Amino acid sequence: MKNAVNLTRDIICLHYDRKLDEIIKYMDENVVWIAPLGSQYVQGAENVREILSIEQEIPFVVTNAHYSLLYEDGQTAAVYGHYTASNTGVSHYLFTQEQRCTFIYRKTPAGLRVIFMHVSNPADNLLGKNEDFPFAVGKKAYELVNQKIKENRKRSQRIRFKDVANGDYYVNLNGVLYIEAQHRKCQVKCLKRSFEIKEMISDVEKELPENFLRIHRSYIVNMDYVIDCHRYQVNMVKDVQLPIPVKRYAEVFDQLTAYYSRQISER
Numbered sequence: 369m370k371n372a373v374n375l376t377r378d379i380i381c382l383h384y385d386r387k388l389d390e391i392i393k394y395m396d397e398n399v400v401w402i403a404p405l406g407s408q409y410v411q412g413a414e415n416v417r418e419i420l421s422i423e424q425e426i427p428f429v430v431t432n433a434h435y436s437l438l439y440e441d442g443q444t445a446a447v448y449g450h451y452t453a454s455n456t457g458v459s460h461y462l463f464t465q466e467q468r469c470t471f472i473y474r475k476t477p478a479g480l481r482v483i484f485m486h487v488s489n490p491a492d493n494l495l496g497k498n499e500d501f502p503f504a505v506g507k508k509a510y511e512l513v514n515q516k517i518k519e520n521r522k523r524s525q526r527i528r529f530k531d532v533a534n535g536d537y538y539v540n541l542n543g544v545l546y547i548e549a550q551h552r553k554c555q556v557k558c559l560k561r562s563f564e565i566k567e568m569i570s571d572v573e574k575e576l577p578e579n580f581l582r583i584h585r586s587y588i589v590n591m592d593y594v595i596d597c598h599r600y601q602v603n604m605v606k607d608v609q610l611p612i613p614v615k616r617y618a619e620v621f622d623q624l625t626a627y628y629s630r631q632i633s634e635r
Contacts, residue, residue, distance in 0.1 A: 372445035373435045375480055376471045383420070384428040384453060392417050396474060396481040403487040428453045438470075445473045445480065466490055527575060529556070529565040537565060541580075545593050545604060547572055549586040559606070579627070583612050583620045591627045 370378075375394065382391050395413040402409050408419055435449030450468045472484040531537040539556065548555045549569035556563055565572070573582055582588045583602060587610050595603045597620070600612050612620050 370480065371437075372440065372447045372471070372473050372480055373437050375473070376435050376447040376449060376469070377433060379471070379482070380433065380449075380451060380469065381430055384430050388417060388420055391420070394480070394482055396483045399482050400484045402485075404489050408487075443475055444483075445475065447471045447473075525577065529572070530567055531563070531565055537563070541577065541590070542592075544590050545606065545608060546590060546610060547580075547588040557608075581620070581623055581627070583610065583616070585613075587611075591624060594624060594628075597621050597624050 379391055379394060392413055395416060397413055398411060399413055399416060400411045401416050401419075410416060410419060431452045431454065433449065433451035435447055438446040438448050440446070448468070448470045450466065452466050454465075466489065468488050468490070470484075470486045471482055473480040474483045525541040526538050527541055529537045529539060539558075543558045543560070545557045545559060547569065548557065550564075552566075552568055554565050554567055554569050554572055556565060569582075569586070569588065573580075573588055576588065579591050580588050581591050589602060589604065589610060593605045593608075595605065597603070597612070600614055600617050602610050602612065602620075602624070604610070
């Protein structure tokens with residue numbers, strides 16, 4: 369018989385690998401499942417299957433997993449633990465969330481069967497009450513952006529533009545949120561101000577470093593200030609929302625995800 373700690377580890381991995389049938393075979397017929405969403409308060413293996421089936425198209429990876437045996441006797445075993453679940457870049461969502469879990473098993477001749485499972489998310493890892501949990505960027509991404517803002521204030525990344533009077537205009541790119549095309553000119557939107565330059569956005573794009581991304585024919589964003597990306601738009605600090613063309617959405621999302629992932633891995 370597989371021990372309760374190893375079985376808990378396997379069930380969590382199977383869940384995020386989206387192997388629903390293999391999970392259900394470990395469930396007691398009358399299992400109770402309580403989880404963060406309002407709909408995730410159910411009893412019965414088939415009801416658990418119905419709720420979990422909604423998430424099957426969105427695979428995740430599990431890291432930093434730790435599980436421990438809480439209690440065991442001749443009839444039952446209880447395990448608790450925590451882990452980090454991260455979206456792999458599929459289905460165009462950015463998501464990283466710490467989760468805690470408790471599993472209670474009944475011992476049967478056929479092996480351990482889950483009679484109760486509870487999964488929760490630390491409340492302080494949520495960005496706010498309007499966040500579209502669980503498939504939005506949580507507080508980790510928000511904190512990363514704030515950390516980038518603090519770092520950018522300490523260093524200068526200057527570039528020279530031509531202003532509308534054909535003079536030289538020196539700009540610290542670390543304070544630039546995004547750049548918007550306006551005919552043959554551009555508006556440069558910064559954290560504290562905005563100004564107009566006499567350059568085409570295609571020319572400006574060639575001069576910018578790797579943390580700038582053109583998401584639209586009219587917009588280049590500073591990825592250091594992007595909070596999340598979904599529903600064909602990017603959401604940035606200062607409550608800025610900019611559109612992404614439907615045909616370019618997957619490409620833009622992949623580039624944002626790759627940049628965001630590099631920033632996380634470097635910390």
